Amino acid sequence: MSFDVYTPLLLSVLLAAVGPSIGRRMAPALAARVLTWTAVLTAAATTWSLVLLATALLGDAPPLVAEAREDGRRLVDPVPELIGIAAGAALLVVAGRVYRVVRSERATRRALRSLCAGHPAGTELVVAASPAARAFAVPGRPGRIVVTSAMLGALEPAERRVLLAHERAHLAHRHGMLVTAARLAAAANPLLGPVRSAVTFLVERWADERAADEVGDRRTTARALARAALSAHDARPCGALHFSDRAVTRRIAALQTAPPPHLWSAALAVLALGTLPALGAADATSDLLGLLSGVPI
Template sequence: MRFDVYSPLALSLLLAVAAPLTGRYVAPAPAARVLAVAAVLTAGATAWSLVLLGAALLGDVPPVVRGAGAGGRTPADPVPEVVGLAACLALVVIAVRVHRAVRAERRTRRALRRLCAGQPADTELIVAASAVPRAFAVPGRPGRILVTSAMLSALGPAERRALLAHERAHLAHRHGLLVTAATLAAAADPLLCPVRSTVAYLVERSADEQAAAAVGDRRTTARALAQAALTAERPRTACALHFADRAVTRRIAALRAGPQPSLGSAALAVLALSTLPPLLAADATGDLLRLLTGSTPH
């Protein structure tokens, strides 16, 4: 209990350090999926560990103490009281953070769906008249691609094909779900914010690779990225596909460098690491139950 209950926090830090390295050396598609799963597992284990730390305060409740000491044994104090109180406070903060993240996600999805409302069911591409260059993959049934007129006018025919292929990749591979999962995990465990940023970058890189394969030209896809970034910087507005993000130069360089090796063993290592927090949290749960009931391990 004394060690296992704290281990998910330490492993959160380790995953936060490993995430950028995974994104650098593992192909973007498997890396994004593995890191999203790892973030959810680690965040869940961390939150449960905080529940255990808070529940350890029950050991100081008189009925529990009397029940545990009925056999002549003095119940052990699993954690300091200040730690248990801090864990309870942290759980309140986590609940607020997750609630806000869920509300923000719902607002964004509702706004995008309103823009797509009234369109025929079989319409994949929706062009909105706007001076702001943007493009979005709108998940749903069916999934839609929403592009502004400013974005289309900024790109040539070949670059437009790369743009649409990029957005189709987001829909086909459910990239929005991966980013949402990583976002909620980071809300529950702020130590995982680097993992969330890496997943967001990797899904863009994965869509870049899918677009390059669809149009059959990596240089065209890189050119579409560069042109969209320049267009976004002129009016100083946010742009589609995180084109105005600092990572755009990395994405362009990656497209020009060629496909990235998979390195599945590294991805499996990260996935194996993500199984440790739930296992250790489960072991800590058993230890706490034994402490509260006054039973001895077999």
């Protein structure tokens, strides 16, 4: 089998190294989308490469060997047997990791929906009486915003507008889907962990920028973010899209400068990093099929 079967793994390392750095220089909305779909493509390509490496063991299956001998063909061993076995074991690990993420996402969504149970269907804002300062978006149909009384009490009226605009941005742009996709990609390919973290940070920055646009004041947005973070400390629900975490210092600093440019050329470069693994996996597939059928490559 050609070297192409290993390129998705190598390109995963490159994406994890440069993707988050490039993303921080782009507009958050563009960067979050580009990094997410690049990670998904790369994870799919690396998983398929593992499938190809494990499938290469079929070349040693007795029926195939007997058929090749009858036809006078010589089967070439595509990869060392040890690599094929290791790939099969890795696939089992990947399946377990993806299953755990899916189960965690479903449990989190059920828990969040239970917080909104009993409220009319058209209710967007759910205020929970709690001494813990929290605010987060609950994706779904309809999407809800849950804010505790402590969080509302900690913010001034203008800052409450920022908070609600931030959470509405999470719902309007379906940030939950992007974060989930990035989590699944990192579960399938642990090398993409830095990209998953970058996407989670970027959707928060994206919501910050949308809130700043809606209220028309970046300084007020930064102040609201700082006050909410100080009020919340580390009391936050796991898995929700929430206002008061994710590298708050960097987010506040970003709001005190001009919005970052889109940098379409950089976005295309990152997308190319996701396309190349897919092309490598496709070429490796052709190579494996040719080797197993005895067709010269």
